[in-house]
Amino acid sequence: MKNITLFLAVSLSFFLFSCGDMNEIQREFEEMEEQVYLGKIDSLKGFQGINSVKLTWYYNADPRIQNTVIYWNLxxxxxxxxxxxxxxxxxxDSVVIEGLSQNSHLFEMRNVNSLGQKSLFSTVTVKAWDLEYYRSKLGARKVSNIGYNFNDLTFKLSTVSEVDGVVYSRLKYKNREGVEVEKIIENNVESLLLSDFAAGEDISIQSLIVPPYFHDSIYTDYEVYKTPYMNFKSSKRKKVLSLADAEGSLFVTTPDRLLQRNPQGQLVAYSLNEAGDQFVQSGILQGDWSEYRCMIYYDPDRIITVHGTTNNLSMHRIQPDRLVHIREFAWRWAHVYFMALNKRLFSTVKNGAMLLWRVDENGKFIPPSPAEKVVARGFNVYPNFISSYQNEGVFSLDETNFLWFYFINAEGEITSSHKMGQSRFTYMLMLDFNGDLLCLDNNGDLWLHPFAPDTSDAYWVFE
Incomplete structure (x- = not known):
């Protein structure tokens, strides 16, 4: 009974003490003035820029608001x-704040008036960028293809999507009078023709870009491309061989010889004389080669043959007086043209696709071959031949007698294509012979055209 009485006494004391504290707290709030807040800034957003940011927001309808204060830099x-x-x-409303360093900046905003009334803060963090740093991350539209003839230069441009942020592009070049010309290129323009370009001069292209979440527009650095100069060295052609039996023959060049599979099935070897101005017969290789429809030189001392009936491919080793069969390694390849460079085998098919395989010197596919890889399309426009050149690329004449060159990198990828020149002669075949062009005409004559390795920027004139 005593315990119960003691418990009640303690509880009552605690209750009276708690009630006393609550009354004190209540009186404290009653004595404080009522806090009045202005309407808060709504939908605050920040947009990046070059050493600047743009802030946008909405005011509510509170008429007591007189000013908006923006704080940054702590x-x-x-x-x-x-x-x-x-x-x-x-x-x-909106404002652009300039003079900012490249960094992420915290902005705090609230509304105030002359009575000392304030709104609650609204905050946003926005990145400002240095111009040269950000420009280094951007790129102008690319020139993906260049073609030229005696008067005109044409080039194709990379396509533009909305996410690229490109507004337009700007092209600068010098015309034949030496006057700088500037053209605006809209995004829907995918190719351009210049009829007044100065051969050998640069053309430059830049793009105006508004990156995502930016309020600024930025011009990219100029991408510079060199226009071709006219190279007439190939006009100094020389006849190096005349053949009465060229029709129905196959031809393949090695670093030191021209091999002709004549209509009789013989494999005849020719070498340049000491003066370097005539091919002379240096031998006939053993065997009957009449069954083959194509022969491809495969660096360093191999030849690949394509059977005319089965379309099977075989690897051979080159000997002075014979081709030694190594193995048959592909079957029923009814492809149109074959060529090889950088120890890679290329072929084209009827739909114009160019395919790539890797084959070792013993005629074995190197993984991931023999799974074909399509490296390009559109090669069905060349009616007579497609040939490899050194280890740089492939070339051919189109139906209008223009020479096209396709640069191929060490991985077997076509990096660019160029309309390299034009000939007034009709050639049925062109082969690379130690960097020069060996060309066969309709009369069975073989002509050697000097062709220096400056193919990237020269327009070759065959006349």
Whole structure:
């Protein structure tokens, strides 16, 4: 009974003490003035820029708002924007803050008035960029293909999507009078023709870009491309061989010889004389080669043959007086043209696709071969031949007698294509012979055209 009485006494004391504290707290709040908040900034957004940012927000309809204060740099910098209530209701406002370093900046904003009333803060973090740093991350539209003839230069441009942010591109070049010309290229323009370009001069292209979440537009650095100069060295052609039996023959060149599979099935070897101005017969290789429809030189001392009936491919080793069969390694390849460079085998098929395989010197496919890889399309426009050149690429004449060159990198990828020149002669075949072009005409004559390795920027004139 005593315990119960003691418990009640303690509980009553605690209750009276708690009630006393609560009354004190209540009186404290009653003595405080009522806190009045202004309407808060709504929908605050930030947009990146070059050493600047853009802030956008909405005001509510609170007529007591007189100014908006923006703080940044740990509130060491601020900006006051007067608010004019010219129209009722919610309205949008914005400001660009400049002179910022490349960094992420925290912005705090609130509304105030002359009575000392304030709104709650709204905050946003936005990145500002240095111009040269950000420009280094951008790229102009690319020139993906260049073609030229005696008067015109044409080039194709890379396509543009909305996510690229390209507004337009700008092209600069010098015309034949030496006057700088500037052209605006809209995004829907995919190719351009210049009829007044100065041969050998640069053309430059840049793009105006508005990156995502940016308020700034930025010009990229100029991408510079060199226009071709006219190279007439190939006009100094020389006849190096005349053949009465050229029709129905196959031809293949090695570093030191021209091999002709004549209509009789013989494999006849020719070498240049000491003066270097005539091919002379240096031998006939053993065997009957009449069954083959194609022969491809495969560096360093191999030849690949394609059987005319079965379309099977075989690897051979070159000997001075014979081709030694190594093995048959592909079957029923009814492809149109075959060529080889950089220890890679290329072929084209009827739909114009160019395919790539890797084959070792013993006629074995190197993984991931023999799974074919399509490296390009559109090669069905060449009616007579497609030939490899050194280890740089492949070339051919189109139906209008223009020479096209396709640069191929060490991985077997076509990096660019160029319309390299034009001939007034009709050639049925062109082969690479130690960097020069060995060309066969309709009369069975073989002509050697000097062809220096500056193929990337020369327009070759065959006349």
């Amino acid at each position: 509130r060491r910098d601020s900006l006051v924007i007067p608010v004019k209530h010219t129209t009722p209701g919610i309205r949008k």
